[in-house]
Each structure stands twice: as structure tokens, then as C-alpha cells.
Amino acid sequence: MVKIELGDIAVDVVKKDIKNVHLSVYPPAGRVRISAPLRMNLDTIRVFAISKLGWIKQQRKKINAQEREPPREYLDRESHYVWGRRYLLKVIEKDAAPGVQLRHNQMHLQIRPGTSEEKKQAVLEEWYRSQLKQAVPVLFAKWEPLVGVKVARVFVRRMKTKWGSCSCASASIRLNTDLAKKPRECLEYIVVHEMVHLLEPTHNGRFVDLMDHFIPNWRFYREVLNRLPVRHESWGY
Secondary structure (H helix, E strand, O other), X not given: OEEEEEOOXXXXXXXXXXXXXXXXXXXXXXXXXXXXXXXXXXXXXXXXXXXXXHHHHHHHHHHHXXXXXXXXXXXXXXXXXXXXXXXXXXXXXXXXXXXXXEEOOEEEEEEOOOOOHHHHHHHHHHHHHHHHHHHHHHHHHHHHHHHOOOOOEEEEEOXXXXXXXXXXXXXXXXXXXXXXXXXXXXXXXXXXXXXXXXXXXXXXXHHHHHHHXXXXXXXXXXXXXXXXXXXOOOOXX
């Protein structure tokens, strides 16, 4: 990987065995990355990046304006979200197996006395992961025959720069655990997005046409995800 400088903006450049150049701007700091074909020289990539400078600055401005979740301390009455709905945390210390339950507008986090903040976080993260894994099969059953693909495997894990990703070679999809905090419609949009990538790996015109066909209002759900609060943390790459 090499870097090119566009004034005060650093751009990571990665060359891959691909046909087209791809430009991405990642939260939370607005990191810019270009994936380019192996044959493309650095001067050509620089010209491309300069031509997209206005778009890059616009995306970085959106990211910087995005609301951040407050740091989590896992204390009573702290706000947590499940499928887009807000719950107030209630910590229950009990000498029994840890777990999470939703009761009306409360999220009950049962942990053993003396449990550390890191362990509380781990219990809650695993619960979110289980919620997502329960929701995904229903969506696969709905969309696989519509899109015309078969997902071989799905991985649910914490992801710091993407809501989802896919591998065309293995027909596998990866989903961000944090999607269990967002409205269910956003999860459905991401699932279809990754399924369509099994038909078209790039974000070219064909990909957009397919998304317009399957989920005509997909841009709305993309904006919803972009507006919602993101983790309060320093994300690494």
C-alpha cells in the first residue's frame, strides 16, 4: 500500500487484480482509500483522486457531522438500542449465568457480582450477535430466490469500518454485530446489498440497477444508517 497526498488529505492506494478503480471514505475519521487495477500507474490514480476531491470532502464532512454514541459504562439507566428502539439498562448482579433480557423499555443485563466493565461489554456484544444470527436466516430465505444467489456461509462479528462485506469466491457474507442496534429495515438493506455483490462485485451501473430493482428505496436506508449514531471509539484500520 502507498499513500498520495491531496493537500491535507492522505489517500491510501491499494493495487488489486480488479478491472475498475474504487474510491471509499471510511468513518469515523474520514480515511480515504482507493483500490486500483494492477496496471494503473500512480500518476493516473492521482489524477483520478484529484477529480474526485470535491466528493471526498463532502463525504468527510458528512462523517465528521455524524453523531457519536456516548462512551459506555454499563450502569443503570444507560441508553442502549435494539433494532432501532431505545432501552434503559438495568444491571442485575446475581450468582448465576450472565445474560440479557428485554422487559418493556428496559434491558436487563444479568451478571455475577464484581463483574468487570470489559466482561459486561462482552456479554452484551455476544447477545447482540445472537440477535443478528436469529434474524438473518429469515432474510436469506426471503431474498435468495429473489436475487438468485445462494449464500454458503454468514459470519457475524464486530466490524469497525463496514456494515457488511462479502466474498464472491466462497459465497460468504460478513455482517457487523452493530446492525442489531439499528432498525430491521437497515439490516435487510445490507443483506440484499451483499447478496447483489455476489452477482456484481463492484459498485458499477449494473450493481445500482440491481439494487434499484430489488429495493427501490435502498438509498433511503443507506442514509438512515449514515445518520444514526456510531460507536464512540477510535477505530483502527
